[in-house]
Structures are given as structure tokens and as C-alpha cells.
Amino acid sequence: MAKGRPHQMASSGITARGIGMTFSRRGASTTVLESLDLDIAAGSFVTLLGPSGCGKSTLLKILGGILQPTEGSVHIGESTAADAVARKDIGLVLQRPALLPWKTARENVAMLRDLAKKGTRGDGAADRALELVGLTHAADRLPHELSGGMAQRVSIARALAMDPEILLMDEPFGALDAITRDAMNETLAGIWAATGKTIVFVTHSISEAVFLSDTIHVMASDPGRIVEEVTIALDRPRRAEVLDTSEFLTYSTHLREQLVGPEARV
Ligand SMILES: Nc1ncnc2c1ncn2[C@@H]1O[C@H](COP(=O)(O)OP(=O)(O)OP(=O)(O)O)[C@@H](O)[C@H]1O
Ligand SMILES: [Mg+2]
Numbered sequence: 416m417a418k419g420r421p422h423q424m425a426s427s428g429i430t431a432r433g434i435g436m437t438f439s440r441r442g443a444s445t446t447v448l449e450s451l452d453l454d455i456a457a458g459s460f461v462t463l464l465g466p467s468g469c470g471k472s473t474l475l476k477i478l479g480g481i482l483q484p485t486e487g488s489v490h491i492g493e494s495t496a497a498d499a500v501a502r503k504d505i506g507l508v509l510q511r512p513a514l515l516p517w518k519t520a521r522e523n524v525a526m527l528r529d530l531a532k533k534g535t536r537g538d539g540a541a542d543r544a545l546e547l548v549g550l551t552h553a554a555d556r557l558p559h560e561l562s563g564g565m566a567q568r569v570s571i572a573r574a575l576a577m578d579p580e581i582l583l584m585d586e587p588f589g590a591l592d593a594i595t596r597d598a599m600n601e602t603l604a605g606i607w608a609a610t611g612k613t614i615v616f617v618t619h620s621i622s623e624a625v626f627l628s629d630t631i632h633v634m635a636s637d638p639g640r641i642v643e644e645v646t647i648a649l650d651r652p653r654r655a656e657v658l659d660t661s662e663f664l665t666y667s668t669h670l671r672e673q674l675v676g677p678e679a680r681v
Contacts, residue, residue: 426580426613427492427504428457429478435486436473436639447473448484449638455615455630457492460607462616462628466674470639471617472585478615479505479583491581499581503531506574508584512566514558514573520565521545521554524572531577544572547606564588564595568602575606581613588623597655600626604653621674625666626653633673643673 436448447470455461463471476482478489480496491499499505514523525541545554548568558566567587574582588596600623607614607627618624624631625647633643647666649657657663 426457426611427494427499428459428613429453429455429581429615430490431478431487432489433487434474434477434484434489436470436477436482437485446638448477449640451487451640453478453632453641455613457613458611459629460604460614460616460627462618462624462631463634464618464621464624464631464670464674465634465639466636467619469634469636471634474634474639475583475585475615475617479507481507503577504580506577506579506582508571508574508582508587510586510589512558512570514566514569516558519555519557520550520561520569520572523558523569524576527573528576540576540578541572544576545569547575547609548572549602562595564591564599567591567599571603571606575610579612581615584614584616586617586619589619596620596623597658601653601655603627604651608652621667621670622658622663624670625649625663626658631670633670645670645673 431451431453434448434451434453435446437444437446451474463474465471473482477484478496480489480500489496491504494502515526518526521541524544525536528540529536542551542554545551548571550565550568550572553561553565561569571587588599591599604627616627628647631645631647632641633645634640635642645666649662
């Protein structure tokens with residue numbers, strides 16, 4: 416477990432074994448993932464880091480039970496991924512927030528929960544989720560009245576309102592400027608510490624991965640596979656100042672070498 420973690424709540428780990436994914440189209444087939452094994456501990460913050468097209472989103476969709484792999488199996492705790500999805504144990508946050516433009520922030524956050532769970536309307540879960548992402552003041556705004564970072568926080572709140580054990584996040588901050596991104600990373604680290612959820616996070620950003628993660632799985636392409644697992648032993652809670660430490664730089668340099676090769680050394 417990560418150092419400085421205040422408490423650990425009930426959550427599930429993820430086990431993936433022998434995952435392969437081959438897409439077939441008009442007689443031609445492309446193998447995107449091959450022989451991939453992954454163990455994600457309950458309550459941990461794990462990142463999939465790799466170049467564009469290496470299969471990160473495909474793997475995340477397989478872990479989330481949205482896509483059925485052509486080889487291998489995924490278990491969430493003792494259940495199959497499909498059963499966990501049916502129980503709403505898995506929440507998904509995508510790169511683009513996809514909010515309904517005619518609904519307020521609060522209504523967007525409450526919507527999925529109200530659809531999924533009978534009798535939840537007006538139970539305050541949406542407001543609690545908005546508070547977790549620091550948007551209480553913007554609950555009544557429409558999406559066009561929100562900045563990109565705020566809209567993304569609404570989409571995180573929407574997933575949190577479902578109270579899933581596992582949160583899968585596909586480059587949720589990819590479209591944000593560096594300063595907003597740093598702030599969002601601090602917010603997310605705080606939410607993770609407060610809720611004890613298992614988070615699987617996809618990013619291209621080395622610094623984002625180091626800042627957030629307990630463990631980083633470095634991926635390579637053709638076919639997509641995990642080439643290295645790096646444990647980040649920086650103390651928690653982590654603040655933006657950690658980005659300037661030599662320990663942080665050592666991790667970043669190592670990861671850049673894994674992704675780009677030794678010429679990346681600065
Ligand atoms: N439904 C599909 N049919 C055919 N090929 C697909 C399909 N989905 C993904 N691919 C291919 O699988 C590969 C991996 O795609 P994926 O979206 O998982 O990559 P990624 O690592 O998430 O990339 P990025 O960082 O750009 O989002 C790509 O070559 C893509 O073209
Ligand atoms: Mg992707």
C-alpha cells in the first residue's frame with residue numbers, strides 16, 4: 416500500500432490473464448494486444464502509459480467489460496468484468512466529458528445514477544460528488560457555462576455519483592492546459608485518497624503518471640503489450656512541488672528512456 420494513505424475502504428482488484436485482441440475487418444486482421452497479463456491491487460492507483468496507438472484504450476475497454484477480448488479473461492475481484500459492469504461496480508471517464516448541453520451540472524451528474532438505481536432521485540449523491548470535485552458553486556450551470564476543466568470535473572463527478580468500486584479513466588485531462596492539468600491531478604489524488612477506489616488511468620504524460628500512480632505499466636506497440644512495471648514510491652499526499660524534486664526527475668527520465676530509448680536522457 417502507498418505510504419501516507421489515510422485509510423483503505425472496500426474495493427476490488429483486477430486480474431487480467433492472457434489478454435489478446437485481434438480486430439478483423441474484410442478478411443484482414445490486426446492484432447492490437449497480445450498475451451497481456453495484469454494484476455491491479457484493490458485500492459491502488461495504476462496507470463497505463465504508452466505511445467499513441469499502442470492499445471491503451473482497447474485494454475481499458477476490455478478491463479471495463481465494454482469490449483470482449485479475443486483471448487484471455489478479466490476478473491474484478493471474484494466476478495467477471497461483465498458481471499461487475501452489470502452491478503455498476505465500474506465507472507468510466509473518457510477524454511471528452513460528453514455532457515448533455517440542456518442539463519445543468521447537477522442534472523448531468525445525477526442522470527446516470529437515477530437511470531441505474533431506482534429511488535435515488537434527490538438523495539444528494541450528485542451534490543456530494545460535485546463537492547468532491549470542488550464544483551458545488553457551479554451545480555446550476557449549463558455545460559456551455561463551464562470551462563473545459565470544469566466540464567471534465569463534472570464528468571468525473573458523474574462517475575463518482577454511481578459510487579463504483581473501480582474508476583477507469585481514459586486520458587481525462589488530455590485536452591487541458593498544463594496548469595489546469597496539474598490542479599486536476601491534485602484534485603484527483605485527493606479524491607482517490609478520500610474514497611479508496613481502485614483507479615486505472617490512461618495517459619501519454621510521463622509527469623502525470625508519476626505524480627498520480629502507485630504503479631505504472633509501460634506499454635509498447637505492435638502488438639500492444641506491457642514492457643515494464645514501475646512502482647512509484649514518492650510519499651503521499653503529493654503536492655505540485657514534488658514535480659521539482661530529484662526523485663521525481665529520476666522516475667521521469669527512466670520512463671522516458673523506456674518509451675523513447677536512451678537518446679531521451681537529458
Ligand atoms: N474497433 C477497432 N477496429 C479495428 N482496429 C481498432 C479498433 N479499435 C482500435 N483499433 C486499433 O487498435 C490500435 C490501438 O488503438 P487504441 O485506441 O487502443 O490505442 P491508444 O493507445 O489508446 O492510442 P491513443 O493514445 O492515440 O488514444 C490502433 O492501431 C487502432 O487503430
Ligand atoms: Mg486511446
